[in-house]
Amino acid sequence: MSTDPRFAFIKIFVDDLVTEAVFYTSTFGMSEKARLAFGEGADALEEIILTTARDDDSNFILWRYLERSTPPAGEATLGFTVADVEDIARKAEINGGSIVQPPKTMPEAGVAVAFIADPEGHVIEVVQYL
Structure with a gap:
């Protein structure tokens, strides 16, 4: 396995995790890989990690803050492992x-x-x- 940096995921912030997950799984045939919740206070959030059936695919992650407003649409978080x-x-x-x-x-x-x-x-x- 290479230790070189790899583009691994992109994240978007959403208000309704379930509705958004259903949209992306139904529209693009993605599947749910994991659900996580972590952080505390204003940084507390939950996420759903989606992926396709391709072995080489990156992840698409939906994030929702638990105690603060969702940032406006239009900006995403790039992710590298x-x-x-x-x-x-x-x-x-x-x-x-x-x-x-x-x-x-x-x-x-x-x-x-x-x-x-x-x-x-x-x-x-x-x-x-x-």
Whole structure:
């Protein structure tokens, strides 16, 4: 398995997870891969991970905040899986980006996660599997 960064997922924020999941599974033949809930306070959220039957496909993730308003439609979160989330966060800053949320280990989910932004402010979630 390669340790090179891989485009792995895209996320959109929604108000109604079930309605949106039904839309994407019914319209595009996607299937539900997982449902997760995590975070606390204003960062608490739940997500549904959708995928297609293709072995090489990336995930499409629906997110819903539990205690704050849904961001307006039009912006998405890009996601990359990487070998070293700390290294990628450093590289982002060196290359003109910024760290939105520093790397955080989430043992219950088996990942370390950071949120970075490109030079124009587009948010990128960087995930390292533990």
